[in-house]
Amino acid sequence: MDRCFPYLLCLAGLLSFVVCSEIDLTVDIPAGRQECFWQELPASTTCEIDYQVIDGGDMDISVYVAGPEGRVIYMEQRKAENVIKFTSEGKGDYKICFDNSFSTFSNKVVFFEIFIEDGQSDDDDDEDHKLAMREDYKAMESQLDMTVEQFLGILDRSKKNLERSVQVQTLIRIHEAKDRNTQEANFFRVNFFSCFQLAVMMVVGLGQVIMIRSLFQDRRSVSGASLRART
């Protein structure tokens, strides 16, 4: 898990430059069932899905991604966390399914994020250029001590960096949630099994004494010597 974390951080950072569309959800998947989500993708678009199991049982889940015709693009069995990257061929509704049918008792809480790469960065530059040409903004340049385009560039870079911070924060939050759930399960298990073990120990101790007493009490007619010889 710790090995994956820096990789996920880097990926989040890289993706923040082009991404303009991001969806994230945390779902609870009951035992023995599967939950599917559909997302419409345009043709030839890079899409990235990262998911993590944050609570439940062995903390793993099976996943498969299918295209609009139902053809399975990607499949993975019982993993705790993963990053799926694929390029959509045709326009349509792509399906991602989380399968918990291998589990009989435990429901899983899964966090997943879908990043869809948009080609919007070029439009931003055109807009900035249009804004910079405005007369009232040009008048501000003496106050700003730089051109309007530079100022807009600074604003854009700040926005992108802040978006990257938000993505990193989301990842940290999810890891922390997973660790916290593991720790709370740990706490419960330590208490429960220690109590249980103590109870079993006392019952067994008492049981042993009662058994031995009952062995000797039944044979009142047998003399002590023959008992000693047998035991």
Place this chain on the structure above:
Amino acid sequence: MAFLTALVTLCLLQSSAALYFHIGETERKCFIEEIPDETMVVGNYKVQAYDHNVKDYMPVSRDIGMHVDIADPDEKTILSRTYAAEGRFTFTSHTAGEHVICLNSNSSAWFNSGQLRVHLDISVGEHAVDYQQVQAKDKLTELQLRVRQLLDQVEQITKEQNYQRYREERFRQTSESTNQRVLWWSIAQTLILLITGFWQMQHLKSFFEAKKLV
């Protein structure tokens, strides 16, 4: 001018590409959102039902609405309302933690007669703010709007960081408590084992002495 405003605000807003999923008429689906306090959450949804004539999902013709239940981290219900087939729900968190948003259709069917398609989009914090409205209300220029958006983003990041600190403290408390308990339970178990062994030997010794076997 208006066109430029629209262009700018369109790019400022995160394009809300909504996900959809299928839900049975009597089924209930829940989503968990872990958010800091005083954060606004906006959910937009749209319900479609399967039409056998057209063999596709069409907007609902019958009176189907969505019942939305939102519970706060203390499992107290903060919102429980039925909305129309297409709508939006909003709430602001007052406690930091895991909020659970549950959706179920208010169909009166006793069994699952069909699947409904629900398009859902949940926006948290500064993604939930409608900047077109903010610009109209406060009469901001494009530059001012962009700076305002940056300020909102920074504020959200700060709130999330504070919440993270609180969560880490709680996690540390649980860890330390478990650590202590492992030690105390082990000591208690060893003591009880010794006492039980001692008691067993004493009891059996006095029992055998009474029976004149020893």
